[in-house]
Amino acid sequence: MQTKILLDEKDIPTHWYNVIADMPNPPAPVLAPDGSPVPPEALLAIFPEALVEQEVTDKRWIEIPEPVREIYQLWRPSPLFRAHRLEAALGTPARIYYKYEGVSPAGSHKPNTAVAQAYYNQQAGIKRLATETGAGQWGSSLALAGQMFGIDIRVYMVRVSYEQKPFRRSMMQTWGAEVLASPTDRTESGRQILARDPDSPGSLGIAISEAVEEAASREDTNYALGSVLNHVLLHQTVIGLEAKKQFEQINDYPDVVLAPCGGGSNFGGAAFPFLADKAAGRQVRLVAVEPASCPTLTRGHYAYDFGDTVGHTPLMKMYTLGHDFVPPGIHAGGLRYHGDSALVSQLYHEGLIEAVAVKQLATFEAGVQFARAEGIIPAPESNHAIRAAIDEALKCRQSGEAKAIFFNLSGHGHFDMASYDRYFSGELEDYEYPAEQIDAALERLPKVG
Amino acid sequence: MQTKILLDEKDIPTHWYNVIADMPNPPAPVLAPDGSPVPPEALLAIFPEALVEQEVTDKRWIEIPEPVREIYQLWRPSPLFRAHRLEAALGTPARIYYKYEGVSPAGSHKPNTAVAQAYYNQQAGIKRLATETGAGQWGSSLALAGQMFGIDIRVYMVRVSYEQKPFRRSMMQTWGAEVLASPTDRTESGRQILARDPDSPGSLGIAISEAVEEAASREDTNYALGSVLNHVLLHQTVIGLEAKKQFEQINDYPDVVLAPCGGGSNFGGAAFPFLADKAAGRQVRLVAVEPASCPTLTRGHYAYDFGDTVGHTPLMKMYTLGHDFVPPGIHAGGLRYHGDSALVSQLYHEGLIEAVAVKQLATFEAGVQFARAEGIIPAPESNHAIRAAIDEALKCRQSGEAKAIFFNLSGHGHFDMASYDRYFSGELEDYEYPAEQIDAALERLPKVG
Numbered sequence: 001m002q003t004k005i006l007l008d009e010k011d012i013p014t015h016w017y018n019v020i021a022d023m024p025n026p027p028a029p030v031l032a033p034d035g036s037p038v039p040p041e042a043l044l045a046i047f048p049e050a051l052v053e054q055e056v057t058d059k060r061w062i063e064i065p066e067p068v069r070e071i072y073q074l075w076r077p078s079p080l081f082r083a084h085r086l087e088a089a090l091g092t093p094a095r096i097y098y099k100y101e102g103v104s105p106a107g108s109h110k111p112n113t114a115v116a117q118a119y120y121n122q123q124a125g126i127k128r129l130a131t132e133t134g135a136g137q138w139g140s141s142l143a144l145a146g147q148m149f150g151i152d153i154r155v156y157m158v159r160v161s162y163e164q165k166p167f168r169r170s171m172m173q174t175w176g177a178e179v180l181a182s183p184t185d186r187t188e189s190g191r192q193i194l195a196r197d198p199d200s201p202g203s204l205g206i207a208i209s210e211a212v213e214e215a216a217s218r219e220d221t222n223y224a225l226g227s228v229l230n231h232v233l234l235h236q237t238v239i240g241l242e243a244k245k246q247f248e249q250i251n252d253y254p255d256v257v258l259a260p261c262g263g264g265s266n267f268g269g270a271a272f273p274f275l276a277d278k279a280a281g282r283q284v285r286l287v288a289v290e291p292a293s294c295p296t297l298t299r300g301h302y303a304y305d306f307g308d309t310v311g312h313t314p315l316m317k318m319y320t321l322g323h324d325f326v327p328p329g330i331h332a333g334g335l336r337y338h339g340d341s342a343l344v345s346q347l348y349h350e351g352l353i354e355a356v357a358v359k360q361l362a363t364f365e366a367g368v369q370f371a372r373a374e375g376i377i378p379a380p381e382s383n384h385a386i387r388a389a390i391d392e393a394l395k396c397r398q399s400g401e402a403k404a405i406f407f408n409l410s411g412h413g414h415f416d417m418a419s420y421d422r423y424f425s426g427e428l429e430d431y432e433y434p435a436e437q438i439d440a441a442l443e444r445l446p447k448v449g
Numbered sequence: 450m451q452t453k454i455l456l457d458e459k460d461i462p463t464h465w466y467n468v469i470a471d472m473p474n475p476p477a478p479v480l481a482p483d484g485s486p487v488p489p490e491a492l493l494a495i496f497p498e499a500l501v502e503q504e505v506t507d508k509r510w511i512e513i514p515e516p517v518r519e520i521y522q523l524w525r526p527s528p529l530f531r532a533h534r535l536e537a538a539l540g541t542p543a544r545i546y547y548k549y550e551g552v553s554p555a556g557s558h559k560p561n562t563a564v565a566q567a568y569y570n571q572q573a574g575i576k577r578l579a580t581e582t583g584a585g586q587w588g589s590s591l592a593l594a595g596q597m598f599g600i601d602i603r604v605y606m607v608r609v610s611y612e613q614k615p616f617r618r619s620m621m622q623t624w625g626a627e628v629l630a631s632p633t634d635r636t637e638s639g640r641q642i643l644a645r646d647p648d649s650p651g652s653l654g655i656a657i658s659e660a661v662e663e664a665a666s667r668e669d670t671n672y673a674l675g676s677v678l679n680h681v682l683l684h685q686t687v688i689g690l691e692a693k694k695q696f697e698q699i700n701d702y703p704d705v706v707l708a709p710c711g712g713g714s715n716f717g718g719a720a721f722p723f724l725a726d727k728a729a730g731r732q733v734r735l736v737a738v739e740p741a742s743c744p745t746l747t748r749g750h751y752a753y754d755f756g757d758t759v760g761h762t763p764l765m766k767m768y769t770l771g772h773d774f775v776p777p778g779i780h781a782g783g784l785r786y787h788g789d790s791a792l793v794s795q796l797y798h799e800g801l802i803e804a805v806a807v808k809q810l811a812t813f814e815a816g817v818q819f820a821r822a823e824g825i826i827p828a829p830e831s832n833h834a835i836r837a838a839i840d841e842a843l844k845c846r847q848s849g850e851a852k853a854i855f856f857n858l859s860g861h862g863h864f865d866m867a868s869y870d871r872y873f874s875g876e877l878e879d880y881e882y883p884a885e886q887i888d889a890a891l892e893r894l895p896k897v898g
Binding site for chain 1: 450451452453455457458519522523524530552553554556593596597615616617619620622623624625817820821823824825826861863864866867869870873
C-alpha cells in the first residue's frame with residue numbers, strides 16, 4: 001500500500017496561482033480612513049515593486065523565478081501522505097490525505113513565501129528586511145530566506161516570547177538574523193512604550209509598529225509580512241498546486257479540503273488551487289478551520305477594519321473581531337489574529353468557501369490521536385485541521401460514504417512540546433469568545449469616510 | 450541542478466546487510482569475567498529469539514519483515530541531498546552528498562532499529578519493553594515504535610534530563626510511553642541508589658541497570674538497546690543501502706563515507722553497506738567521526754571491557770576508555786559512550802575503517818556553516834560528520850581533487866537549540882580527554898579469565 005505520493009523536483013510548480021482571476025467579483029478596494037482608495041504605490045515605501053504588483057494583479061498565473069524554485073528544491077515538492085493508519089484507527093471508509101509542510105528547514109509552510117519575499121527584495125536592491133514575530137515561526141522562516149539571498153534580517157520578537165521561548169530565537173540566530181526583544185529603544189514606537197512601561201512584555205502589535213517604522217525610515221530596508229496579504233497567499237499556492245498533481249498521479253481527488261486559518265496563508269495556499277476547479281464546475285468543499293477562541297470567520301463581522309492593533313495600516317474589508325481584539329492565550333499562536341485575509345474573507349462572504357471553529361482541547365486530542373497513528377507530531381495550528389478532518393472521517397463512518405478528505409499538515413510540533421505538556425497535565429482549557437464582546441467590537445469598528 | 454535524489458517506497462530495502470559476512474575474521478567472542486564464552490541463549494532473558502539470532506548470525510542478508518517495511522514507509526526512503534550550496538560556500542571542487550535521517554517522526558535515525566525491535570518483540574508475545582534514555586533520542590524513538598506495534602514502553606530517563614529537557618519527554622508521552630525519572634523506587638537498583646543519595650541526578654548507567662532489572666524480572670517484559678549491539682547496527686544498514694541505490698541513480702559513488710560515531714549504529718548503518726564493496730575490491734574510505742572529548746577509537750584501548758558502567762554486562766572486545774569513564778558534559782549526548790560497537794572496533798583494529806576525532810567548537814562552527822548554506826539545522830551529533838566532511842572538502846580545494854564526499858546527517862537539531870544558544874553565547878568549550886586518564890583506565894580494565 002502506497003503511503004507517500006512523491007513528486008520530482010522538476011514537478012515543483014513553475015507558476016503560482018492567483019485566485020483573484022477566478023473570483024466572481026473583484027477584491028474590495030483597500031481604503032484610507034476617509035474612504036478614499038489607497039493606491040498600490042503607497043505600499044512602495046516598505047515593499048518592492050514586484051510584490052506590490054502581485055498584491056493587485058488579476059493575472060491567473062505568476063511565474064516563480066528560477067532562484068526561488070532552486071531554494072524550494074531544498075525541501076519541495078513536499079510529500080502527500082495517505083493516512084492509512086489513521087483511517088484504520090478511526091474505522092472510517094473515508095480516504096484521508098495530508099500534505100506535509102513540516103519538511104522545510106524551519107518546520108512549517110512559512111518559508112514558501114519568505115523565500116519569495118527575500119528574493120524580490122534582493123532583486124530590488126534592498127539590503128535589509130525588518131519583521132516582527134511572536135512565537136518565532138515567521139521570524140525563523142524569514143531568517144532562513146534572508147540567509148539564502150544575502151539579505152540581513154532584523155526580527156522584532158515579542159519580549160515575553162523572546163524570554164520564554166528561546167529555541168526559535170536560537171534558530172533565527174543560527175541562520176544569521178539579528179533578533180531583538182520588542183519593545184526596543186531603537187524605534188520611536190518602542191521608546192514610547194518603554195517610557196510608559198519600562199517592563200513591557202511586548203505584543204505583536206508593538207513589534208509590527210517597530211518593524212514598519214524601521215522599514216519606512218530607511219532607504220535600504222523593507223518590511224516583510226508572513227500572512228494576510230494577497231502576495232503571501234499567492235506564494236503559498238505551491239502547496240495546493242503540488243497536491244493537485246499528486247492527486248492526479250493516484251487518480252483521486254478530494255471531496256473536501258481543510259486547512260488551519262489564522263491570517264489565511266495556510267488555508268489559501270492549500271485551498272485556492274482547488275477553488276479554480278470549483279469555479280470551473282467541479283464539486284469540492286473548501287473549509288477554513290479556526291479556533292473557537294478566535295472565531296473570525298464564523299463569528300466576526302464583515303467590515304472595513306485596520307490590519308493592526310494600533311490602527312496604522314490602511315483599512316481592508318475582512319471578517320474581523322475588531323482590531324483591538326485581544327485573543328486569549330491559547331497555544332495555536334499562529335491562529336490568533338483579529339482579522340483574516342481579505343481574499344479569504346470575500347470568498348467566505350460570497351459562499352465559495354466554508355469555515356468551522358474548533359475548540360482547543362479537541363484539537364490536541366486529535367493531534368495526539370494523529371501522532372499515535374501516523375507518527376508525526378503536528379504543530380498546534382495543524383491540529384485544528386486534523387480535528388476537522390477526523391470529524392469529517394467520523395461522519396463518513398456514520399454515513400458509510402467513502403469520501404476523500406485532504407488537509408494541510410502545515411508544520412511539525414517539535415517546538416511546541418511545552419503546549420503538549422500543558423495539555424497532558426490538564427492545564428489547558430477551552431475558551432469560547434463571548435458573543436457580547438463580538439457585538440461590542442462592532443461598535444468600535446472604524447467609521448469609513 | 451538536482452538537489453534531492455529520491456527513491457520510491459518500493460525501493461526501501463527488502464533485506465538488511467550483515468557486515469559479519471564480509472569481515473576478514475569472525476567477531477571476537479563475548480566472554481564472561483572468568484574468560485568462558487557467553488552463549489547467545491544467555492541473552493534470551495531480555496531479548497526475543499529473532500534478535501539474539503541476528504546478533505550472532507553470519508548470513509549476509511537478513512529479510513526485513515513486511516510490517517517493518519510498512520512503518521518505514523512513514524518516512525523512508527530518506528532523501529540523499531547534493532550539497533550544491535555548501536560546495537559553493539566552500540569553493541571546493543568536491544561533490545558533497547548527505548543522507549538526511551531527520552525526516553523520521555522522531556527527527557533522527559534511531560527509529561530504524563526501534564521499529565524492528567518493537568516488531569520482533571511483539572511477534573514473540575512480549576507486551577512491554579523497558580529501556581533507558583539520556584536526552585531522549587532513543588527513548589522517543591522506541592516510544593514511537595511501541596505505539597506502532599501495540600507494545601507498552603517504559604522509559605527510565607536520567608533524572609537531570611527528565612527535569613531539564615522536558616521536550617523529548619513530552620514527545621514520548623505523546624506516543625503513549627510511560628516515562629520515569631531515574632533513579633526510581635520501582636527497582637532494587639534504583640532503591641539502592643536512592644538510599645545512598647535521595648537527590649541523585651541519575652546517570653545513563655543507573656537507568657540501564659533499572660531497565661535491565663525490570664526486563665529480567667518480568668515474563669512479559671523485554672529490554673531494548675539503541676546502539677552498540679550487532680542487531681542494532683544491522684537494522685541501521687537501511688541508511689547505507691538506500692544511499693547506494695541513490696548513488697547508482699546518478700552514476701556517482703563516494704570516495705569517502707563519514708558518519709558520527711558514539712555507540713556505532715549511526716556509523717555502521719551508513720558505512721557497512723559500502724564496506725561490502727570495499728571487501729570486493731572497490732576503493733572507498735570509511736571514516737568514523739568521534740568527539741575529542743570521548744575519543745574511543747582514536748585514543749582508547751582495544752580490550753575486553755564491560756558494556757555498562759556498573760559491570761553487569763558480559764565482556765565485549767572493543768575500543769574503550771574504561772567502563773568507569775565519565776565523559777565531560779559536552780552536548781553531543783549521543784556520542785558520550787565509553788566504548789564502541791564490537792563490530793566497528795574490530796573493523797577499525799583490522800584497518801578496514803578509519804577514525805578521526807573532532808573538537809566541539811569546530812563541530813558547531815561546521816553545523817552553523819551547514820545550516821546557513823543548506824537550510825537544515827543539524828543535531829550536534831551530526832555536526833561531527835559535517836565537520837569532517839567540510840575538512841575533506843577543504844583538502845580538495847587545496848589539492849584540486851574533485852572527490853565525492855558522503856556523510857550521514859543523522860538528525861535535525863530542533864531539540865538541541867539550547868546547545869546552539871550556549872555555542873553562540875560563548876559558553877561552550879573544547880575539551881580533550883587527558884592522555885594520563887586514558888593510561889590510567891588501562892589499569893582498571895577487567896582481567897579476563
